[in-house]
Amino acid sequence: MHILIIEDEKGISDFLKQGLEEENYKVTVAGNGEDGLKIFTGTKPDLVLLDWLMPKMSGLEVCKKIREKNLKVPILFLTAKDTVQETIEGLKAGANDYIKKPFSFEELLERIKVHFRNSENQEILKFGVVELDPLKYKVFVRKNEISLTQREFELLKYLMEHKGRVCTRNMIISDVWDIRFEYDTGVIDVFINAIRKKMNLSKEEDIIKTIRGVGYMVDESEVK
Known part of the structure; x- marks a missing residue:
């Protein structure tokens, strides 16, 4: 696995490069x-x-530009910034994770391993007329590809991976948005409506079931 470190503090980048190479990762460093x-x-x-x-x-600018080129590569911010607003900014820009300086190398290594595990061995998910390819970041309805934003894709993938299980709004905010503080969960409903509109399924074909006042689930038994 190849890791790119973009860090202007040479002491930090040298330390990370040495440690990650000892863990058998290929490492490239950029200073700006x-x-x-x-x-x-x-x-x-x-x-x-x-x-x-x-x-x-x-x-932040780099993160946004990377996301324009590649939706699936994991991006982890290493930063001294730690306010709620800054965390939200980073996540909105497309970051997958956020680790505050100073940090332990062991913690960083475990987070890297988690993101690599999440990106490997992912099978195509298929329910009814909907098919989702986690590795290619593609969604098909009746074999026709539809265009979802990154967040819409991650939300649909999360629900499909938890088939038959009620996913509460708090679970979704925590696991999909990676936000662990009080947050307006109503935003999830907006994304679900957008996904449904793009899939354009009939009531019988809809794979997403609304659990009123609680959250959502993909219920395989009700998919036609």
């Missing part, structure tokens, strides 16, 4: 945002460790 984006485009790494405050281009 612009170089990091160029290296990402040229090498297509499997995971990105990204500092927030950097010269030439901020980590």
Whole structure:
């Protein structure tokens, strides 16, 4: 697995590079945002460790531009920023995880392993006329591809992976949005409506069941 570190503090990047290479990862380092984006485009790494405050281009800008090119590569922010608003900013930009400096290498390593496990061995999920390919980041309805945003895709994937189980709004906010503080869960309903509109399924074909006042579930027994 190839990890790209985009970090302007050489002491940190050297420490991470040495530690990750000892764990048998291939590691490439960039010292600023612009170089990091160029290296990402040229090498297509499997995971990105990204500092927030950097010269030439901020980590937030880099994250947004990477997401325009690649929806599935895991991006982990390494930063001293830790306010709620900044966390939301990073997640909205497309980051998968957020680890505050200073951090232990062991904690970072475990988070990296989790993201690699999540991206490996993922089978195509199929319910009724809907088919979702986790590795190619594609969704098909009656074999025709539909276009979902990253968040819509992750939400649909989460529900399909938890088939037959009620997923509460708090579970979804925590597991899909990666937000672990009080948050307006009504936003989930907006995303569910958008997904349903794009899938354009009949009532009999709809794979998403609303559990009023609680959340949503994919109920295989009701899919025609």
